[in-house]
Amino acid sequence: MTIDLILPDPEDPRLSRAVEGVDENGQGKSIRVIEERPLTIYLNSQEIVTAMTIGDHPEYLALGFLLNQGMLKKSDQITGIDFDEELEVVVVRTAGVTDVEDKLEKKTRTSGCAVGTVFGDMMAGLEGLTLPDTPVHTSTFYDLSYQINHTPSLYMETGAIHGTALCQGRKVLAYMEDVGRHNAVDKIAGWMYLSGVPAADKVLYTTGRLTSEMVIKTALMGIPTLISRSGFTAWGVDIAQQVGLTLIGRMRGKKFTCLSGQHRLVFDQDLSLVPDEDKKQRRKGAVHD
């Protein structure tokens, strides 16, 4: 079973570069390192933030970022997304003035920063949010981990990068990576929005830590289950419990821990058939954030 969509394309030469250095013996050595570029995101004429990104899909990143920060509502009508490669700027355009711009214009925000109270906007987006009780079969987790860990990608090649996968049952629909774990999730959100991919029957798998921000974004995307190899923060757990999201972390080999939303889990895997974690899954320079 192969993954339909892997972004960035691990073969794309623009995305990593060979650099010369020395090793522990003082001997010359060349390694490939991931590119990282600034991308300034505008919502209409309002500059919002400069994100550091691998730079492969600025449109997905900008759109997903604005959606996941609660700055764009699903009701805002997107009229265009314009990327200027030379200026390293991407503008997301809407039919009307968005709430964020309106508040900034009227200076009803006390923050000096469009993203200064992002936290407030994101939490506001969770009010009244419900997630569907789509069951998830634990047998699928092991299939998904295996595919993600054995598919060539930048993560595997160069380390220093995070990946997030959108999954449905045993299938990985899309796997996206970026320098920051939040960017990878935002790119998936942008792609889902533009491609009209429904969220209710999906699972999000990330190599990143399950922080408050990761949980909030997943919930705002409407995805009921979030899985990671990495650990949790207490607030991430609280928010997951508050919105009823299924939260699974520290998933390695046979083991995992579920700290929220246990009700969706269907334990249908004979664990004696699951190997312990393969040490080869730990790649050179691998990131387990």
Place this chain on the structure above:
Amino acid sequence: MTIDLILPDPEDPRLSRAVEGVDENGQGKSIRVIEERPLTIYLNSQEIVTAMTIGDHPEYLALGFLLNQGMLKKSDQITGIDFDEELEVVVVRTAGVTDVEDKLEKKTRTSGCAVGTVFGDMMAGLEGLTLPDTPVHTSTFYDLSYQINHTPSLYMETGAIHGTALCQGRKVLAYMEDVGRHNAVDKIAGWMYLSGVPAADKVLYTTGRLTSEMVIKTALMGIPTLISRSGFTAWGVDIAQQVGLTLIGRMRGKKFTCLSGQHRLVFDQDLSLVPDEDKKQRRKGAVHD
């Protein structure tokens, strides 16, 4: 040899919490997860940003953040740092109006965000910056790794957290952790500033990836050598080369790769005496970002 200063205190009960969940067998399980709290940082009356932090040293974090973002210059006179635990706000006060506030007041910034062009400010801080050619002996790297990997800390206990250590020769002077890798570095910067610790003869060791932001912060702190277990980004390497910083990554067991500032390295370690990486160094839920 013990580490003088470890923040947060791994014994502090405020910093992690036990949470109940289930494991891969559906059996009840309790694990400790790290706390994560919002902290809104003000520079005088200007709200700057809300950071997610473990919350142990808001004063160090706020001061270090503002210094490392180029918003506070060493020439700005700090008159106070006030933390309000209930509001989760910390205010750094200066004798006069800072450049950042002045620009925001006069709206000479086009960005809607105090940190929107943070990147520009940080890069500006690197202009004309030189770092001293303090030699570093590779033998010390192995001692430092060993100490950091074998000292009880939240990193070791709960995972999902990043650590940064300030080192001098074979000695780890301070080891600080936080939910975000940048917070850990900023806390060290704030502590160095308030404690009057010179930077020229120090080495910074991080569990985090060597991104542009990590390299810029280290250079702005005046520290000539930066080491990580994790990987690099190309821009991080470029900036290191531009400012002449010694940049070492993928340091595990005997191995490391140096992609900048090789001239400081004194190769004085008999590598046959250094063990390969101990698998036990990979902790449950450990983060290698």
